Amino acid sequence: MKAIRIDHFGGPEVMEVSEVEIPQLQPGEVLVKNMAVGVNPVDFKIREGQYPDVRQDKLPLTMGREVAGQVEAVGDGVSGFKVGDRVFAMIGADGGYAQFARVPAAHLAHVPSSLDWRHAAGVPLAAHTAWQALVEHGHLEQGQKVLIHGGSGGVGHFAVQFARVKGAQVYATASSEGLEFLKQMGVDRAIDYKHEKFEDICHDFDLVIDLIGGETQSRSWQVLGQGGRLVSTLEMPDAHHRQAAGKTGTRFTARPDGQELANIAGLIEAGEVRVIIEQTFELAEARQALDAVANHHVHGKVVLRIPQR
C-alpha cells in the first residue's frame, strides 16, 4: 500500500510516499481501508522530533493520527463492526497517512450518514480533544461561562459547538479574519485577540480552554472566578497560579474512545455540531497539507484524500 513514511525527523523533505506492507491484523482490531485522513498540529510536531512520545526508536513510522474509511477485515473477538461499515477513529502515533490502517475496535465508531469521507476524517482527534477538555477535565455545566482560546481552529471549532450544546455561555478568541467564523459556530461573543484584551471583557468565568499556551495561558487566570478551572492542551499551568485563589489548572493528552466518538457522531447526525474543512489535499501533497497546518491559522480542519489504487 502507499503510505507517507518518515525514517528520521526534520522538515518537509523527510516525508516520502513509500510502498509498504498492509498492516497485519491482531485480535481485537479492525483493518480500515482509508478514504480520507485528518491532518493535525501533532503530525508536524512528530515530524520535527518535538513530540515527547515519539523518539528516534519509534522510527520509521507512518504519519497521521485520525482516519475515516471502510472496514476491510475484522480481527478475532471483534463485535459491532463488519466488512463494508463506514468507520472513523483517532489512532496512535503510527499509521494514518496510508491506504490502510489497523485500529483497535474499542477506538472506532460508525461515521454519521450525513458526513462524506472528507468531513468524517476531520472529526476524531480534534473532537475527542474538545470533548475531553470541556467535559472530562473542565467539568463544564449548563449555564456556566467558558472562554475558548483558538476557537476557530480544528479543536476550537468543536469546543465552541460542544460548549453551546452543553448550555454554556461561550466566548472565544480568534483574529479579525476568524470572528465571522466563530459567530457561525454559535459563540455568544467573538474576541479579536489582536485588537482586544480578553481579560478586559471576561470576568468571573468558570472555565478557560487554552489551545494556544504561553502568555495567553498566563493572562487567562485573571478571567477566572473563585473555583474557576483552566484546561490546556499545551503546557502544564504553573503551580503558583494553580494554587492561587482557589483556582485549578491542568494539561492533558487526548485519548481515543469509540463510545465517546459514537456520542459525538450522534450530535453531528442530529445537526447540533458541524465539521468545517478548510482545505483538502491529495495524499501525495501531504507536505503542503502539513505546511498549511503548521502555520497555525487554519479555520476548521485540513484533510488528505486517499487514492483507492
Ligand SMILES: NC(=O)c1ccc[n+]([C@@H]2O[C@H](COP(=O)([O-])OP(=O)(O)OC[C@H]3O[C@@H](n4cnc5c(N)ncnc54)[C@H](OP(=O)(O)O)[C@@H]3O)[C@@H](O)[C@H]2O)c1
Ligand atoms: N494535548 C493534546 O492531546 C492535544 C490534542 C489536540 C491538539 N493539541 C494542541 O492544541 C493546539 C490546538 O490544536 P488545533 O488542532 O485546534 O490547532 P489549529 O487548528 O492549528 O489552530 C489554529 C487556530 O488557532 C487560532 N490562533 C492562532 N493564534 C491564536 C491566538 N494567539 N489566540 C487565539 N487564537 C489563535 C487561529 O486563528 P486565526 O487564524 O484567526 O489567528 C486558528 O484558527 C495545538 O497546539 C495542538 O498541537 C493538543
